[in-house]
Amino acid sequence: MLHSAGQSLGESGQVIAARGYFQHLLSEIQRRLGSDHPQTLTARSNLARWRGEAGDAAGAVTAFADLLPDRQRVLGPDHPRTLTTRHNLARWRGMAGDAAGAATAFADLLADQQRLLGPDHPHTLVARSNLARWRGEAGDAAGAATAFADLLPDRQRVLGPDHPSTLATRHSLAYWRGEAGDAAGAATAFAELLAGRHAAGRPPGQTLPPRRQEADRVREEDRLALPDRGHQHPAHPRALRLPRHRPGLVRRRPLPRPRGGRRPCESRQAPRPRTPALEVLAGQHGLDARRHDRRRPRRLDPAPPPARRPRAGGGRNRRRSG
Structure with a gap:
């Protein structure tokens, strides 16, 4: 937190x-x-x-x-x-x-992720995307286009054709095709991508601004630049611990008591006095507040129950005489 x-x-x-x-x-x-x-x-x-x-x-x-x-x-x-x-x-x-250093580092990381996570894990696919991107940034535009072309069918198979990462891969493939000199292939790929976005519900007259297109192209590198959010550890001091409840939920009163039992984890503490709100509600409805107040103090020394009178004919356990 x-x-x-x-x-x-x-x-x-x-x-x-x-x-x-x-x-x-x-x-x-x-x-x-x-x-x-x-x-x-x-x-x-x-x-x-x-x-x-x-x-x-x-x-x-x-x-x-x-x-x-x-x-x-x-x-x-x-x-x-x-x-x-x-x-x-x-x-x-x-x-x-250092684009060349980034490409080398992503190549080493990709080998370990394929070994630990498998070739179809989303993190592995992200590493392949980042490797292709930085290979292109280092000057190998043709290699980047080839890498994105190899990545696209795996993304479509694992994530689906309409997944944002799949669309970003198609965008990157079209971009690096153009950077590699295949302007016609890039234009065709961008036209197909734009038609797919229109079919997905974007109005025909609405296009993405250039900065948004660039953000889509490099979206993949941010998917695994994950922030470390930490975890609760039992050795933390009390100053670093937080109450276990939903954010924004302030609970000033205990939960209502279920019928026929106590609240879970209810501690035996001193009873609380009756609230004025209960007195007002009881007066409006003609009720006795003392009978309907479940938080009223219990007797610490309850009176013993009255002795039961024996029946005239005797009990069942009475021995028969003679």
Whole structure:
């Protein structure tokens, strides 16, 4: 929950505030839990991410490069968060201008994801998309077009033809065909993609702005640049724990008592006094508030029940005389 609050700041556009938030959170978590705690590593990852989003791509590369050996040592090289750190490091290398280094890093990551997750896992397909993209950014436009052409049928088979990632793959394939010199093939691919979007419900006169098209093309790299949201750990101090209830739900009174029993986990505490609202409702309906108040105090020394009088003919257990 603490990490989600910072992510909400950044995703709402306040990237500078998110960076400052995670700087403060990292100092507090590191002071309370130590440098090797998983929550500390999570805060370092989120701080590195929002440092890059704030414009410091080189700083994000340095931070992820420092984080990666610690995650490999604490969590292991095959842990999902270690793979996420490798993905973020490769991404920010490309964003910082090292397209060849990003392509090499994604190639190494893809081999491990195919081994651990399988060839049809969504994360594996995302790594293939990112590898194709940065291969093209490094100057191999023909190789990028070939890689996207190989990726498209797998995306259609695994995710479906109308999935956003499948449409983004078609967009990237058309783009890199044009960059590789096949202008006619790119125009045909874009026309087919546009017709598919119109068939999906977009009005014919409504087109995507250029910045939105570019965002669709590079959508894949953000799908696995996942923020680390952390997890609740039993060793956390009480200051880092949060109540277990839905966000925004403030429960000031206990839940109503079910008929014929007590509320679950009801503690035997001192009874609460009768509320004025119950008195008002009872007066409006002509009821006795003391009979209908379930929270009225119980008697600690209840009176013994009255003795039952024996029947005239005797009980069943009475022995027959004679």
